[in-house]
Structure formats: structure tokens, C-alpha cells
Amino acid sequence: MFSTHTTEETIELEEVTVQGRETYRSHTTVEFRSNTGPYENETFAGENSNHGEESEINEAGASAPFNTIRNSYQYNTIRSRKSTPAEIEKQANEVVSCLQKSHAINNDSLISEQQILQMIKALPQNLSLKRLVKSKLIKSMSEKSRPIGTLKKWRYQASMAFIKLNLAIREMMSTFELWYGSIKMINGYFGNGIGTYFKFLRWLFILNIFNFTIILLFVIIPQSLLKMHANQSFEVEDLLFGTGVLENSVMFYGFYTNSSLTIYLEKTYSMPSAYFLAFSFTYLFIFLLLFFKVARSYKETFIETSGGVYNRYAKKIFYGWDWSISSKEMAELRSASIHRELAEMLWEANHSKTSETYQATAKSSTRPWPLSLASKICTFLVRGMMTSLMAALVCGSAGLLWFSMEENWMSDLTVPVIITAMVNFMPPLISWSVKFENYKRKRSIFWMKMIRGYVVLGVALGTVPTFWLERSSGCWQNRLAQQIYHLMLLDLVLTLPLGLLIRYAKKRWLLGSGGFNVVHESLILIYLQCLCWLGQYFSPPLGLLLFLRLLLTFYLKRFELFRYCKPPNHYWRAAEAQTTLLALIFIGNSIILGTLCYVLVYVDSSTCGPFAGTTYTGEFIIERLLLIPRDSVIWNVISEMTSPVFSTAVLISMCLAVYYVRAKAEASKLMISVEREMLMWQARDKKFLLACSMSPLLGNAMRNRRYNLRTESTCRSHDRSGELDQSNPSNHSFSSQYDTA
Amino acid sequence: MGAAKSQLTDQQLQDYQDLTYFTKKEVLYAYQKFEALSTKNSSIRTLEEMKNIPELKANPFGDRICKVFSSTQDGNCTFEDYLDMMSVFSDAAPKSVKAEHAFRIFDFDGDDMLGTADLRQVITALTKTREHSLTEEEIKQLIQYVLAEADLDDDGSLSFAEFEHIIEKSSDFSKTFRIHL
Numbered sequence: 001m002f003s004t005h006t007t008e009e010t011i012e013l014e015e016v017t018v019q020g021r022e023t024y025r026s027h028t029t030v031e032f033r034s035n036t037g038p039y040e041n042e043t044f045a046g047e048n049s050n051h052g053e054e055s056e057i058n059e060a061g062a063s064a065p066f067n068t069i070r071n072s073y074q075y076n077t078i079r080s081r082k083s084t085p086a087e088i089e090k091q092a093n094e095v096v097s098c099l100q101k102s103h104a105i106n107n108d109s110l111i112s113e114q115q116i117l118q119m120i121k122a123l124p125q126n127l128s129l130k131r132l133v134k135s136k137l138i139k140s141m142s143e144k145s146r147p148i149g150t151l152k153k154w155r156y157q158a159s160m161a162f163i164k165l166n167l168a169i170r171e172m173m174s175t176f177e178l179w180y181g182s183i184k185m186i187n188g189y190f191g192n193g194i195g196t197y198f199k200f201l202r203w204l205f206i207l208n209i210f211n212f213t214i215i216l217l218f219v220i221i222p223q224s225l226l227k228m229h230a231n232q233s234f235e236v237e238d239l240l241f242g243t244g245v246l247e248n249s250v251m252f253y254g255f256y257t258n259s260s261l262t263i264y265l266e267k268t269y270s271m272p273s274a275y276f277l278a279f280s281f282t283y284l285f286i287f288l289l290l291f292f293k294v295a296r297s298y299k300e301t302f303i304e305t306s307g308g309v310y311n312r313y314a315k316k317i318f319y320g321w322d323w324s325i326s327s328k329e330m331a332e333l334r335s336a337s338i339h340r341e342l343a344e345m346l347w348e349a350n351h352s353k354t355s356e357t358y359q360a361t362a363k364s365s366t367r368p369w370p371l372s373l374a375s376k377i378c379t380f381l382v383r384g385m386m387t388s389l390m391a392a393l394v395c396g397s398a399g400l401l402w403f404s405m406e407e408n409w410m411s412d413l414t415v416p417v418i419i420t421a422m423v424n425f426m427p428p429l430i431s432w433s434v435k436f437e438n439y440k441r442k443r444s445i446f447w448m449k450m451i452r453g454y455v456v457l458g459v460a461l462g463t464v465p466t467f468w469l470e471r472s473s474g475c476w477q478n479r480l481a482q483q484i485y486h487l488m489l490l491d492l493v494l495t496l497p498l499g500l501l502i503r504y505a506k507k508r509w510l511l512g513s514g515g516f517n518v519v520h521e522s523l524i525l526i527y528l529q530c531l532c533w534l535g536q537y538f539s540p541p542l543g544l545l546l547f548l549r550l551l552l553t554f555y556l557k558r559f560e561l562f563r564y565c566k567p568p569n570h571y572w573r574a575a576e577a578q579t580t581l582l583a584l585i586f587i588g589n590s591i592i593l594g595t596l597c598y599v600l601v602y603v604d605s606s607t608c609g610p611f612a613g614t615t616y617t618g619e620f621i622i623e624r625l626l627l628i629p630r631d632s633v634i635w636n637v638i639s640e641m642t643s644p645v646f647s648t649a650v651l652i653s654m655c656l657a658v659y660y661v662r663a664k665a666e667a668s669k670l671m672i673s674v675e676r677e678m679l680m681w682q683a684r685d686k687k688f689l690l691a692c693s694m695s696p697l698l699g700n701a702m703r704n705r706r707y708n709l710r711t712e713s714t715c716r717s718h719d720r721s722g723e724l725d726q727s728n729p730s731n732h733s734f735s736s737q738y739d740t741a
Numbered sequence: 742m743g744a745a746k747s748q749l750t751d752q753q754l755q756d757y758q759d760l761t762y763f764t765k766k767e768v769l770y771a772y773q774k775f776e777a778l779s780t781k782n783s784s785i786r787t788l789e790e791m792k793n794i795p796e797l798k799a800n801p802f803g804d805r806i807c808k809v810f811s812s813t814q815d816g817n818c819t820f821e822d823y824l825d826m827m828s829v830f831s832d833a834a835p836k837s838v839k840a841e842h843a844f845r846i847f848d849f850d851g852d853d854m855l856g857t858a859d860l861r862q863v864i865t866a867l868t869k870t871r872e873h874s875l876t877e878e879e880i881k882q883l884i885q886y887v888l889a890e891a892d893l894d895d896d897g898s899l900s901f902a903e904f905e906h907i908i909e910k911s912s913d914f915s916k917t918f919r920i921h922l
Contacts, residue, residue, distance in 0.1 A: 117759045121760055122835070122837065126825055128819070131756050134756065134759065167764065180921075188795065192916055192917060301912040312886075312890070313886040314907050317863060318843070318863075318904070318908070319908075319911060320867060321802075321917065323830065324921060326795035328799055330799065331799035331800070331801070332870055335867065335869060335870045339870060339873060339875065343879065349886070575913045679894065680894075680895060683894040687895070
């Protein structure tokens with residue numbers, strides 16, 4: 001039945017085959033044999049299928065060693081863990097013999113030591129036993145091992161070296177884990193949700209260190225060697241507005257030279273090439289890093305864990321607790337919140353008209369909505385009104401921004417003030433407005449806030465470059481960079497202290513100390529990072545400013561958190577939040593990259609900067625850097641590829657691919673529900689047969705087919721909840737239940 | 742640090758690195774932390790001493806965790822037990838290993854099934870605060886709903902496979918089921 005499915009379906013299918021552990025394992029074993037790649041006789045242990053290298057546990061055929069181990073000592077050994085040395089010794093021997101019995105170790109030449117270690121590592125046993133097993137296994141392996149082929153030996157050695165290297169890198173990285181203690185403490189006192197924010201902050205901080213180092217080494221230092229700034233006197237207002245001597249320094253794009261730097265005799269260092277290469281490297285690296293991070297996070301959070309199952313209650317109970325909580329106060333709060341949420345859910349289930357059909361609705365992953373038509377319309381109207389109000393507000397402020405830039409009257413002052421106000425005051429306004437929209441679920445509220453806040457940021461950030469690209473005359477790059485510099489500076493000197501001051505005032509004069517607004521704070525981080533990505537092409541040292549800002553943010557926010565905030569009283573989906581943050585920053589990054597590419601190809605850059613002299617930066621790159629003459633084949637290919645026809649074709653084929661994959665996913669989903677149903681019926685059939693054989697009355701009935709069919713139908717329509725009330729943990733109670741029938 | 746190093750042999754360190762999800766450095770750090778748990782000069786930490794770990798102290802399943810990981814099953818832990826515990830709770834441990842131990846922690850009566858009695862204990866431990874706790878009726882209802890959702894073969898209790906099935910569905914589990922060293 002299963003062998004016809006492809007690998008993708010396999011993973012989904014194995015989820016359904018959860019009927020008793022033995023069947024489950026053997027199914028997954030069969031499954032993975034159908035996609036044997038380099039591992040001929042190896043299959044992945046079912047439960048490990050999602051864990052990369054850990055999953056490379058050797059199994060062979062249906063008598064897979066991992067199965068054998070699990071099944072044999074799951075019941076005999078683990079539950080009756082021994083304590084005396086002699087007994088431990090005995091157990092170890094048992095496990096070792098289990099492993100050795102397996103096909104893989106004895107016959108299939110040699111499996112690498114690493115794989116055995118992985119296998120032992122995953123055993124649910126205590127460490128002393130694992131050590132014993134390891135030493136025994138290694139000993140017996142060295143006794144038995146036969147000489148192996150050179151190629152294989154080389155392969156193992158190479159993979160071993162790779163693993164060792166990996167381990168060494170991990171060890172090195174763990175030494176440098178920044179702010180480890182702080183983040184641990186935050187996790188402990190405030191839960192994983194807020195911890196996610198700080199981890200995100202740390203990740204951005206490290207990314208920016210890397211980013212700035214490259215720019216510093218390859219762009220700023222070479223230019224400084226040539227000339228650092230123009231011969232002008234320095235005034236304080238220059239620092240504030242980025243004018244005067246600052247404008248004619250390495251701070252801004254316009255000052256970078258389009259000539260080459262002589263290093264030693266004939267060797268030269270071409271500034272334009274360095275400028276372009278350094279930036280394209282960092283941007284591309286960050287783009288790819290984000291791309292893979294988002295894809296992985298998305299896969300882990302949404303794809304691998306979806307599939308039509310909706311375990312609302314089981315979820316709350318089995319992982320409502322955050323195990324990293326380390327304070328009594330936080331533990332108390334978490335308990336209270338779990339209690340409240342469970343009570344709410346129960347109340348909802350009991351008071352909705354559809355409470356009996358909950359089981360059905362839970363399966364189809366929709367929630368019962370006990371709303372009348374009138375209240376539905378009312379809610380809809382309020383939501384529509386609020387959304388349009390927000391949209392109007394955003395459009396209005398964008399218009400104001402444009403107007404003040406156009407008038408050029410005090411635009412140095414008004415533009416940053418308007419944008420900073422937008423970024424800092426709109427999100428709280430949004431949070432406030434969402435309250436009236438009557439969203440039932442915490443998750444919808446979170447999404448509403450996040451998406452609206454993001455749109456505000458996008459508009460605020462998008463207006464400035466759009467304005468300057470519209471009128472790209474003179475050294476517009478410097479003007480744009482100055483405006484971004486103003487924004488970052490204003491943010492650095494005003495927003496952070498002001499935020500702290502507001503907190504202090506709230507605590508001092510108003511009642512209570514509010515929670516930590518993770519959504520708002522994360523959006524601010526995304527805004528700053530996007531600002532820096534956009535600005536640093538036109539003002540390379542901007543990265544330093546962001547570096548300082550993030551450093552300050554970490555310490556100030558930590559201070560604020562411990563001093564003025566109380567732990568959140570609701571459950572936070574950390575994994576989903578992390579994916580959302582990454583996705584949002586990735587979208588920002590892609591848009592900025594697109595804008596910069598547009599600047600390179602279509603916008604006149606001949607007036608100033610490293611590419612002065614050539615009309616478009618793109619031309620310089622192709623002709624001078626890549627040395628491709630105008631009428632060569634490659635040039636033709638490039639211009640063909642950028643033509644509308646080609647891009648339309650690409651777009652259409654991508655759409656088709658998405659449609660195909662989507663259809664496949666839908667089919668798998670359907671398959672899952674069918675298999676689930678089947679599983680349920682199978683179990684009921686078994687129960688029925690058990691009942692038949694136990695009860696003499698039904699036993700007789702077995703011979704009578706008509707009666708048989710009738711009872712079966714009553715069995716099937718039997719209310720599940722009724723069964724559960726009567727059933728004890730063991731299976732046997734069911735038989736007695738049918739006895740009485 | 743120096744003292745800690747001298748008490749673990751190189752062979753031990755290598756073994757620990759191979760058999761846990763820690764690097765040698767982390768093992769040494771864990772050793773230091775383990776040493777700090779007690780003032781007495783003994784190689785075993787009692788249940789009370791183990792609960793000096795703030796995460797275990799705050800956790801409603803603190804005692805149960807110690808018992809599950811203790812090799813003598815009474816909550817007294819040797820260094821190896823402690824290291825094993827921290828390894829399972831570390832970031833690097835795969836979901837399956839975490840699920841296995843979570844199952845054992847929740848399985849109070851040790852019959853390798855999460856029955857109604859186990860679920861009742863889990864729910865009570867989770868929701869009990871100084872001020873309020875769920876009523877008997879509510880707990881009954883909750884158990885019924887949980888089983889309706891997760892008990893695929895309809896036998897009135899959750900087997901490990903069924904439990905793992907729920908865990909596999911969640912991305913949050915490995916994020917929340919962890920204790921930093």
C-alpha cells in the first residue's frame with residue numbers, strides 16, 4: 001500500500017501509522033527503504049526522520065536494530081532501571097547483543113563509529129550504561145573488523161574529519177556565545193517569547209559586526225588612506241546635520257573617489273571595483289543567509305508541523321509549560337495563565353451550541369463560532385472602519401512627508417521628526433485600535449498588529465528613497481544618505497532615552513508596570529536594520545551607528561525589562577514569532593536589494609561618488625569590472641534575459657510549479673485524513689472482535705452474520721465520549737463494557 | 742576550573758562528548774555547576790540538592806524530572822545523571838530524544854502509557870496555583886478532550902507513538918522543552 005508513495009508523502013504518511021509502536025516502526029522502515037540513496041541497507045529510524053545527521057541511524061530491513069532495541073528494552077529494561085553495578089553490566093550486555101544481532105553491524109561491512117555513537121546517544125538510558133555499551137561495542141568492533149577497501153576507508157576518514165571539524169567549530173562558537181547569561185535569565189524570568197526578541201537582537205548585532213568589518217576593511221580604510229576628509233573647519237552642527245566637513249568625508253558616498261589607489265609600484269587598488277564588490281558581497285551574503293534561515297524556520301514551524309491536525313488541548317497540556325522558567329513568580333504566573341486558558345477553552349466548548357460536535361470541528365481544524373449574524377456584521381463593520389482609518393492615517397502622514405520634502409523648507413528637521421513619530425507612535429495606536437476589533441484569538445491580534453505595523457514602517461521607509469529617485473539630479477545620493485543619517489541619529493539620541501523615560505513616568509505616576517511590547521520592539525529593530533541596509537550603500541560608516549544602537553538597545557532594554565516590566569501573562573508562540581520576524585526582515589531586505597539594483601541599472605550616477613563619469617553604475621560594472629565589450633554574446637544574453645518576454649515566461653513557470661506543489665500538498669492532506677479515519681475504524685474493528693471473543697453472547701452472534709452486522713453498526717455509532725468516561729487506562733475495560741451490552 | 746579538570750579524566754571527557762549533546766567545554770562547565778550544587782564532598786546530589794537548580798525548583802515536575810533521570814530512580818543524581826539531564830534539555834538534542842524523556846516524565850505510574858491517571862496528575866500539576874485550581878468536573882472534561890484529540894487508536898490512553906505524534910506536530914516543543922546549562 002505504501003510503497004507507491006514518494007518521499008514527501010512518506011513523511012506525512014508515517015504520521016498516520018501510529019497504531020502501536022511495532023507497526024509504526026515497521027511501516028516507517030518500509031517507507032524509507034524506497035528511497036535508498038547512498039545508504040544501501042540503511043533506513044532512517046522513523047522518529048528521527050526530521051533531524052539531519054542524528055537520523056543516520058543504521059537499520060536493516062524489518063529487524064532494524066533500533067527497533068529491536070526500543071522494543072526489547074523499552075519494556076524490560078528502561079522501566080526497571082537497575083542500580084547495582086552487576087545489573088547494569090547485564091543490561092549493557094543485553095543492549096550490546098541487541099545491537100550486534102542487527103544486520104547492520106555484523107554483515108554490512110562496517111558502519112562508521114560515529115553512527116554507532118549517534119545511535120547510543122539517542123538511547124533513552126542513563127549515561128553510565130551508555131558508556132559501558134560504548135566501550136563494549138567499540139571493543140567488539142575492533143575485534144571483528146575486517147580490512148576494508150581503500151575508497152571506503154577514505155570516505156569514512158573524510159566524513160570523520162568533517163564531523164571533527166564541525167565539532168571543533170561548534171566548540172569554538174560556544175565560547176563566544178554573546179550575552180549568554182543575560183538571555184538565559186530573560187528566558188527564565190520572562191519566558192521564551194521575550195527571549196526570542198533578545199535572541200533576534202543578538203543575531204542582528206553579530207550580523208552587523210560582520211557586515212561593518214567587511215565595509216571597513218575594503219571600503220572605508222582604503223579611502224581614508226587616500227584622503228579622509230576635505231580641508232574644512234569642523235562645526236558642531238555639521239555632526240547633527242551631516243553637512244559641511246562631514247559631507248566631504250568618508251561618511252558619504254559623494255566623497256569616494258573614482259580613481260585607483262597605488263599600493264606598491266605598479267599594483268593598484270581600484271576604488272570603484274572595491275566599492276562595488278564589497279557591497280555586493282555583503283548584501284548577497286546577508287540575503288542568502290536570511291533566505292536559508294527563513295526557509296528552514298518556515299519549514300520547521302509551518303510545514304512539518306501542519307497537516308490537518310489541531311491538538312488544542314493536548315498542546316496546552318503537553319507543552320504549555322516553558323521548561324526554562326527559573327523563578328517562582330514566573331512559574332506561578334505561567335500556571336495561572338495555563339489555568340485561565342484551559343478554563344476559557346472549556347467554557348467556550350460548553351457554551352457554544354455546537355459543543356457536542358466539538359470533536360468533529362477539531363478534526364476539520366475550524367473553531368465553533370457562536371456568533372449571530374448581527375454581531376458578525378457589526379464586527380465586520382468595525383474592523384473595516386478601523387482598517388480604513390489606519391490606512392488613511394498612514395497615507396496622510398506619507399503625504400505630509402512628501403510635501404515637506406518637496407517644499408524643502410526645514411526638511412532637514414521635519415522629515416526625520418515625522419518619520420520617527422510615525423515609527424514610534426503609530427504601532428501603539430495600532431495596538432490600541434485592535435482592541436476594538438473584537439478578535440477572538442491571541443494569534444489574530446498578534447498578526448494584525450504585526451502586519452499593520454510593518455505597513456507603517458514600509459511607508460515611512462519607502463517615501464524617502466522614492467522621493468530622491470524621482471528627482472535624481474545633482475549628488476542626490478548624498479542628500480538621501482544625509483536624510484537616513486538624520487533618522488538614525490535622531491533615533492539614537494531621542495527614541496531610546498525617551499522610551500526609558502516614558503517607562504519610568506508610567507511606573508512612577510500611573511498604576512502598574514506594563515508588559516514588554518515584543519511586537520513593537522521587534523518592528524523597531526526591523527526598521528533600524530532596513531534603514532541601515534538602505535543607507536549604508538550611500539554612507540558606508542552607517543553600520544557603525546547601527547552597531548552602537550543595537551549595543552545600547554540590548555543593555556537599556558534589559559534594564560527596562562528587569563526594572564519596569566512584569567512577566568507576560570499569556571502564552572507566547574516563540575517559534576512562530578521567530579519565523580515571522582525573520583520573514584519580515586527578509587522581505588525588507590529583498591525590497592531594498594531590488595531598489596539598489598534599480599539604482600545600479602537605471603539611475604544616473606555620473607555626478608559624484610566612486611562611479612562618477614559613467615552614466616549608469618551597471619555599465620561600469622559590465623564594461624570595466626567584468627571587461628565585457630558592448631557587442632559581445634554575453635551582453636546580448638544579459639539583455640535578452642532582462643527582456644519582458646523572458647521574465648514573463650519565468651514568472652509563469654514559477655506559478656505553475658507553485659500550483660503543482662500546492663496540489664500535491666493538498667492531496668497529501670486528504671490522504672492523511674483518509675488514513676486517520678482508517679486507523680480509527682481498524683481500532684474499532686479490533687475492539688469489536690475482542691468483545692465478540694470475550695462475550696459468549698456475541699461469540700454466538702459471530703456465527704449469525706445478520707446479527708453481527710447490526711452490532712457492528714451500533715459499535716460504530718457508539719459515542720466516543722461515553723466510552724472514555726467508562727474506560728480505565730487499560731484496554732481490558734472495553735471488553736467488560738461490551739459484556740454488559 | 743582547574744580543580745574540575747583534575748577530577749574528570751580525558752577518557753571520561755571524550756566519552757561524555759561522544760555520548761551527550763555537549764562539547765568538552767560544556768561538560769566541564771556542567772561539572773562546575775554540579776559541584777556547586779552541594780557543599781558536601783560527595784559524588785551524589787540528593788533530590789533536595791538537585792532542586793537548587795532554579796529551573797527544577799520552579800518546575801511543577803521538578804521531583805519527577807530528578808526521578809526519571811536518576812539512575813537509582815529515587816531522585817538522587819550522580820554527575821552522569823545530571824549531565825544526561827542537561828544534555829536532553831539542551832538545544833542540540835533532537836526532538837525525538839526530548840519527546841522520549843518528556844513521555845517518561847509525564848508517565849507518573851511508569852506503565853509506559855499515559856492513562857487518565859497520568860493525565861490527571863499532569864493537568865493538576867500544571868494548573869495548580871495558590872489561588873485557584875480546576876474543578877474535578879473540568880479536569881474530567883479536559884482529559885476527555887485530550888484523548889479525543891490524541892488517542893488515535895481509541896484505547897483510552899496515549900501510547901508513546903501517539904504522544905510522539907503530537908510532539909512531531911509542534912515546532913514549539915523543542916523550543917520550550919529546554920533548560921540552559
